[in-house]
Amino acid sequence: MQNDQAAWFAETFETLVANVDVAIKGKTHTIRLALACMFAGGHLLLEDVPGTGKTVLAKSLAHTVQGTSSRIQFTPDLLPSDVTGVTIYNQHSGRFDFHRGPVFANVVLADEINRASPKTQSALLEVMEEGRVTVDGVPHEVASPFMVIATMNPVEQAGTYALPEAQLDRFLMKTSLGYPDHATTVQLLADAANRNRDAAVSPMIAAETVNQMSAMAAGVHTDTSILDYISRIAEGTRRAQEVALGASMRGCLSFVRAAKTWAAAQGRTHVVPDDVKALALPVLGHRVLLTPDAQFNGVTPEQVLGRILSELAPPTERGAAAVG
Structure with a gap:
């Protein structure tokens, strides 16, 4: 990638962030993560x-890139x-015709994905990967670009099916929107009559x-010292005493793609x-499976990754070779 x-x-990138912020106010960091996920060719778990x-975030992302969007409400009886x-079967033509499902869109919102059966959840695996x-x-x-934004409700777990590690690993990032701050809440309440906020997002x-x-973004320069840093972080998750399953090789590859996109979004060619520190939790947090004892003691993936990053010294010099 050249400087220009x-x-x-x-x-x-910043124009798109500001455009989506018209509908999702006060959540610029989450919007940046979602857009970085899209440009890195990944999928997002909320x-x-x-x-x-x-839902507004998913529709707004589709509108700002002139793409299509669809929403799938996952329920236990979903096939x-x-x-x-x-x-x-088409009686007039005498042949079978394929009727496309909602997954054939640029941005697909899989709402409460953990409420569907594992068989239905796995229907997304092939399309997310291939x-x-x-x-x-x-x-x-499917369409290109293609992005799945899946949501899970952390409050009510009755009648849900936890996503297996293999499916969690398909998501490039995991993050959350959360509640807006007081000033943003007042601003949204003043516009309570507007029930279609994503319609205000113009195609950019x-x-x-x-x-x-x-x-x-794929052409952003990545020094071997950065690759070594990412590798050491992943190895740290695998060696941590509180972790039953650390970051996978797919997670490391996704980490590099996300870091390149994040660097480009900052206007840098390298x-x-x-960049690695900023994306460590969104990219690796859901890939770190804690042991039952660690979960019982209240340990979180954020704490584990924070300790690993504090113990690992970031690179200060270039490596012997570079990778584009």
Whole structure:
């Protein structure tokens, strides 16, 4: 990535953040994470209480990139075909026609994904990883760009199915919106008559531009010292006494892609240690599985990652070789 490209990327990124902030007020950091996740070609997991704007965020992201959006309300009786689509026999043509499911959109909101059965949850795995759906042995490509924003309710766990580690690992980042601060709450209450806040989000770039920006971010310079730093953080999660399962290799690869995008969003052509530190919790937090004893004692992945980052010295010199 050249300096002029990085400057254009950062300017466009901040324009999109401000555009989405019209609907999701006071949550610029979460918006930046969601957009970085999109440009890194990943998927986002939101663990939040109801009514914090998760649906509005998904629709706003789709509007700002001139993309399509869909919402799937996950329930215990939801079937895999309700997500991916189904083939139906057409009497007039004498053949089976494929009817696309809601997963064929640029931004797909999987609302309360942990309420569906594991079989239905797994229907998202192939499309999240490979960007296609296979029905009756026939592959169907989904839209590009493609992003799943899945939500979970941390309050009520009755009748839910915890996401397995293999499925959690498919999400590039996990974060939350949370409640707005007092000033933002008053501002939103003053506009209570507006029941369609995402409609105020204007299209800023074409969906094809997202793919171009993703390719640009992939060209951000990553020094071997940064790669070594990420590797040591991942190894720290695997060696930690409180951790039963640490960061996977897929998680490390996702970490690098996210760091490159984050650096480009700051207008830089190279990744710095601060990029790694800023993304450590959103990228690795949900990939760190704590032992039962650690959970009983109130240990959190945030505490584990915070300790690892404090113990590991960030790189101060370039490595022997560099990776683009």
